[in-house]
Amino acid sequence: MSPPDTSRADSARPLNGAGEALLTVRGLKKYFPIRGGILNRAVKRVHAVDDVDLEVMRGETLGVVGESGCGKSTTARLLMELIEPDEGELIFDGCKVGSRELPLKEYRRQVQMVFQDSYSSLNPRLTIEDSIAFGAQVHGTPKREALARTHDLLARVGLDPARFAGRYPHELSGGQRQRVNIARALALRPRVIILDEAVSALDKSVEAQVLNLLTDLKAEFGLTYVFISHDLNVVRFVSDRVLVMYLGKVVELGEAERVYTHPQHPYTAALLSSMPSMDPDHRTEEPPLAGDPPNPIDPPTGCRFHTRCPSIRPFCATREPPLADVERDHAVACHARVPASGYHDDAAAVPDPEKITA
Amino acid sequence: MVDATQTATAPLDPVAAPVRSEGYWRSVWRRLRRDKVAMTAGGVLLFILSLAVFAPWIAPQDPLHGTMLMRLRPIGTEGHILGTDELGRDMLSRLIWGGRLSLLMGVTPVIFAFFIGSAIGITAGYAGGIVNTLIMRTVDVFYAFPSVLLAVALSGALGAGLGNALLSLTVVFIPPIARVAESVTTRLRSSDFIEAARASGASALTIVRVHVLGNVLGPIFVYATSLIAVSMILASGLSFLGLGVRPPNPEWGLMLNTLRTAIYVQPWVAALPGMMIFAVSISFNLLSDGLRSAMEVRA
Amino acid sequence: MLSYALRRIIYTAPVLLGVAVVCFALVHLAPGDPLISILPADASVELEERLRALYGFDRSYVEQFFLWLGRALQGDLGTSIASGRPVTTEVFRAVGNTLTLAAVATLIGFVLGCLFGFVAGYFANSPADKAASAAAVFGVSVPHYWLGMVLVIIFSAQLGWLPATGAGPGGSAQWRFDAEHLSYMILPALTMSVIPMGIIARTVRALVADILAQEFVIGLRARGLSEFGVFLHVVKNTAPTALAVMGVQLGYLLGGSILIETVFSWPGTGLLLNSAIFQRDLPLLQGTILVLALFFVILNLVVDVLQTALDPRIRR
Numbered sequence: 001m002s003p004p005d006t007s008r009a010d011s012a013r014p015l016n017g018a019g020e021a022l023l024t025v026r027g028l029k030k031y032f033p034i035r036g037g038i039l040n041r042a043v044k045r046v047h048a049v050d051d052v053d054l055e056v057m058r059g060e061t062l063g064v065v066g067e068s069g070c071g072k073s074t075t076a077r078l079l080m081e082l083i084e085p086d087e088g089e090l091i092f093d094g095c096k097v098g099s100r101e102l103p104l105k106e107y108r109r110q111v112q113m114v115f116q117d118s119y120s121s122l123n124p125r126l127t128i129e130d131s132i133a134f135g136a137q138v139h140g141t142p143k144r145e146a147l148a149r150t151h152d153l154l155a156r157v158g159l160d161p162a163r164f165a166g167r168y169p170h171e172l173s174g175g176q177r178q179r180v181n182i183a184r185a186l187a188l189r190p191r192v193i194i195l196d197e198a199v200s201a202l203d204k205s206v207e208a209q210v211l212n213l214l215t216d217l218k219a220e221f222g223l224t225y226v227f228i229s230h231d232l233n234v235v236r237f238v239s240d241r242v243l244v245m246y247l248g249k250v251v252e253l254g255e256a257e258r259v260y261t262h263p264q265h266p267y268t269a270a271l272l273s274s275m276p277s278m279d280p281d282h283r284t285e286e287p288p289l290a291g292d293p294p295n296p297i298d299p300p301t302g303c304r305f306h307t308r309c310p311s312i313r314p315f316c317a318t319r320e321p322p323l324a325d326v327e328r329d330h331a332v333a334c335h336a337r338v339p340a341s342g343y344h345d346d347a348a349a350v351p352d353p354e355k356i357t358a
Numbered sequence: 359m360v361d362a363t364q365t366a367t368a369p370l371d372p373v374a375a376p377v378r379s380e381g382y383w384r385s386v387w388r389r390l391r392r393d394k395v396a397m398t399a400g401g402v403l404l405f406i407l408s409l410a411v412f413a414p415w416i417a418p419q420d421p422l423h424g425t426m427l428m429r430l431r432p433i434g435t436e437g438h439i440l441g442t443d444e445l446g447r448d449m450l451s452r453l454i455w456g457g458r459l460s461l462l463m464g465v466t467p468v469i470f471a472f473f474i475g476s477a478i479g480i481t482a483g484y485a486g487g488i489v490n491t492l493i494m495r496t497v498d499v500f501y502a503f504p505s506v507l508l509a510v511a512l513s514g515a516l517g518a519g520l521g522n523a524l525l526s527l528t529v530v531f532i533p534p535i536a537r538v539a540e541s542v543t544t545r546l547r548s549s550d551f552i553e554a555a556r557a558s559g560a561s562a563l564t565i566v567r568v569h570v571l572g573n574v575l576g577p578i579f580v581y582a583t584s585l586i587a588v589s590m591i592l593a594s595g596l597s598f599l600g601l602g603v604r605p606p607n608p609e610w611g612l613m614l615n616t617l618r619t620a621i622y623v624q625p626w627v628a629a630l631p632g633m634m635i636f637a638v639s640i641s642f643n644l645l646s647d648g649l650r651s652a653m654e655v656r657a
Numbered sequence: 658m659l660s661y662a663l664r665r666i667i668y669t670a671p672v673l674l675g676v677a678v679v680c681f682a683l684v685h686l687a688p689g690d691p692l693i694s695i696l697p698a699d700a701s702v703e704l705e706e707r708l709r710a711l712y713g714f715d716r717s718y719v720e721q722f723f724l725w726l727g728r729a730l731q732g733d734l735g736t737s738i739a740s741g742r743p744v745t746t747e748v749f750r751a752v753g754n755t756l757t758l759a760a761v762a763t764l765i766g767f768v769l770g771c772l773f774g775f776v777a778g779y780f781a782n783s784p785a786d787k788a789a790s791a792a793a794v795f796g797v798s799v800p801h802y803w804l805g806m807v808l809v810i811i812f813s814a815q816l817g818w819l820p821a822t823g824a825g826p827g828g829s830a831q832w833r834f835d836a837e838h839l840s841y842m843i844l845p846a847l848t849m850s851v852i853p854m855g856i857i858a859r860t861v862r863a864l865v866a867d868i869l870a871q872e873f874v875i876g877l878r879a880r881g882l883s884e885f886g887v888f889l890h891v892v893k894n895t896a897p898t899a900l901a902v903m904g905v906q907l908g909y910l911l912g913g914s915i916l917i918e919t920v921f922s923w924p925g926t927g928l929l930l931n932s933a934i935f936q937r938d939l940p941l942l943q944g945t946i947l948v949l950a951l952f953f954v955i956l957n958l959v960v961d962v963l964q965t966a967l968d969p970r971i972r973r
Binding site: 495601647 | 671672673675676678679683684686687794795797798799800801802803804806807809810814815908909911912913915916919920930931933934935939942946949950953954957
């Protein structure tokens with residue numbers, strides 16, 4: 001095995017998006033076939049992730065938000081190579097994943113994942129320590145050493161190894177299990193951790209504790225996070241940059257505070273205005289997004305959001321808007337927002353969330 | 359629930375020996391021990407098994423030799439507590455010895471089928487896709503025959519004999535076990551912990567060994583124990599038809615067959631071997647039921 | 658729905674082909690030259706060669722298979738070596754008797770099984786449940802050929818109430834619906850019924866207990882529906898599965914009747930198989946098994962499609 005800590009020092013710099021890309025995704029595409037008809041052929045396809053490009057910067061937390069079914073979790077599994085993409089490539093630290101320089105097994109040592117369901121992500125027949133030590137043993141660490149490191153990690157995530165190492169998952173609470181899952185993700189000394197709704201299933205008080213733990217661990221181990229959640233408040237709290245997905249497409253990507261305060265895409269604006277406000281004087285009066293998201297089996301042509309968009313133009317239904325920068329480190333896929341599209345509108349086209357919620 | 363683990367107490371000691379929780383199988387055994395019906399069934403099986411194993415020391419007489427002068431004596435005859443058969447052989451001794459072949463014929467096909475069927479089913483379930491389709495469609499073909507028919511057809515074509523009967527029964531029980539193995543493996547395969555294991559870079563073989571087997575072998579095993587009941591009936595049935603063990607060897611199904619002509623002379627002696635088959639079969643069914651509920655308590 | 662039925666039928670085709678392959682292979686599994694059983698002991702070499710060519714044994718297995726399949730599709734399953742009559746005739750004469758017996762047995766098993774299952778499910782964990790569940794375990798555990806013997810011992814040998822063997826008076830080979838023939842059917846049908854009885858009782862018990870524990874039933878009761886009304890709801894929810902199990906069991910009994918038919922000398926396919934095996938009448942063995950397996954596959958297909966049509970929870 002390669003020396004584990006050489007890259008750690010430089011990846012530990014706290015960065016706000018301006019660093020270099022650690023993980024680059026190009027043209028990622030995944031359609032799921034829907035079988036039907038007499039011969040059970042693939043008659044239709046769910047456009048789960050459709051031509052996604054993104055970069056995860058070294059040391060940042062990239063938040064990914066969107067409604068359920070927008071392709072967030074599929075993206076996570078594609079990033080992890082748990083499902084094979086139909087198209088697209090992953091480049092990690094300058095090497096193509098699956099190439100000779102970076103075989104899949106080595107890549108998986110560098111990138112780990114924490115799932116939403118803390119119970120089903122632990123083998124019910126293995127003790128906590130065996131579950132955590134498994135990954136290291138796969139990569140050739142002797143059992144004794146792997147177990148010693150496991151106990152270390154348990155202590156690090158706030159679980160007393162003497163009390164928890166020999167227990168089974170069903171004996172732990174949800175928060176404790178999620179700590180175990182985090183410890184398991186850390187066991188391979190990864191550089192990136194993908195958190196797929198990792199705190200969504202937890203009670204609010206436990207969620208806050210686990211989020212704090214994640215923040216501490218990030219600093220301590222110099223980690224990079226991809227933080228996927230439907231909870232806009234949590235994403236704002238943890239993220240350096242935010243990526244907004246809609247029906248398998250990236251619609252907006254930018255520095256977190258900027259996106260939250262000045263959303264460029266009408267979908268982002270609508271999504272943010274639907275957020276329950278903490279301030280009783282700022283109430284959401286009416287639902288800004290009409291109806292359910294369209295079926296990803298037959299996504300709308302052109303801009304996928306045009307069926308629900310408050311500022312729709314005829315042009316939107318036929319031509320797909322590219323993801324383009326509207327300001328520094330802030331990209332959006334909307335004809336109304338991108339000057340080059342020729343349909344650049346004034347700001348009135350996009351409802352200002354402040355005005356709506358006011 | 360309050361997550362009371364993030365405590366700022368004394369520094370945690372990573373080398374202290376951890377508290378060991380009760381393992382899964384130990385807890386299954388603890389619950390099974392409380393199940394009176396299952397334990398009784400297990401006791402009956404153990405009793406019959408030890409009779410068979412220690413037959414040479416327990417059986418009062420030679421199971422193969424008798425005298426025609428003493429043929430078809432009723433139950434309670436002096437020297438022959440359970441009477442004698444159509445050739446004057448001691449029924450008690452023959453029933454004790456008969457357990458050897460009957461249990462062998464009933465249990466071994468399921469054991470073989472358990473290993474082969476599990477391997478096939480787990481492979482199909484874990485591999486998925488085209489491999490699954492190919493394997494399971496082949497299994498479906500054998501499913502198109504009722505089990506009795508398939509057993510009779512195979513051993514009928516192969517010819518009578520212990521080996522052929524064992525082979526036919528094994529073939530009969532592989533498809534149902536493979537189906538169960540496939541369905542539990544397929545269900546397990548989508549679990550997040552399997553995904554997590556894949557994400558750690560483990561090979562398919564390692565994942566199956568560490569994460570799949572421990573979770574699927576239990577349910578398959580329970581199913582297999584319930585199949586032993588069927589297998590006992592079928593195996594003795596083959597001998598009953600003359601397709602299994604050959605005379606003069608004692609085997610319950612064969613004894614039932616040869617005594618069939620005697621039902622007007624000594625009806626209750628003739629019915630005895632069937633009681634043994636019934637006892638073993640029902641015991642396996644009850645034990646299997648008990649095992650199933652003992653294992654169901656947690657996922 | 659129609660698409661599901663069609664797809665199900667298309668799926669059955671490869672299974673049927675597989676069944677044909679297995680049946681064909683049966684003859685070739687048999688040890689020794691298949692011709693030996695046909696050939697007279699003192700046959701000349703020329704006769705042997707002529708017969709070999711006649712039966713196609715000199716061709717490759719694949720060729721033989723398709724020749725055999727082609728003939729089978731036209732209803733020609735060969736000639737019985739023992740009787741010299743066409744296998745098709747022999748099998749279809751016997752299949753009627755087996756079908757009658759199996760259908761009556763399934764019906765008895767269904768009625769008893771539902772009765773026990775409902776009692777057990779309704780009064781879960783009561784003594785009635787224990788008794789009904791014991792009956793179910795008995796049904797699936799008892800060696801039915803032995804049960805047949807015991808019934809013969811009691812009702813024929815001891816009490817002399819019912820005939821022990823055969824399908825009718827004077828060795829009648831064809832069952833008819835009259836009092837005489839009916840008395841011959843009682844014992845074998847009762848014996849045979851314990852298997853579906855046990856399985857249906859278990860299934861129904863599980864279903865009923867499950868449905869009664871569901872919230873919509875509690876809701877029905879809370880809204881003041883009478884016990885009978887609740888019962889009707891339970892019946893409606895149990896029926897599709899129970900009927901499906903019954904259909905599958907009928908198929909099992911058709912193929913699994915060999916042991917019981919042997920005990921009772923019932924002139925059906927089981928007895929036919931038995932004689933085919935002991936006379937090493939391989940064409941007859943092959944033909945009987947093929948026909949029974951066909952029945953089984955088609956029955957399963959029908960049950961599947963019907964269940965899908967009846968049960969709104971199963972889609973497509």
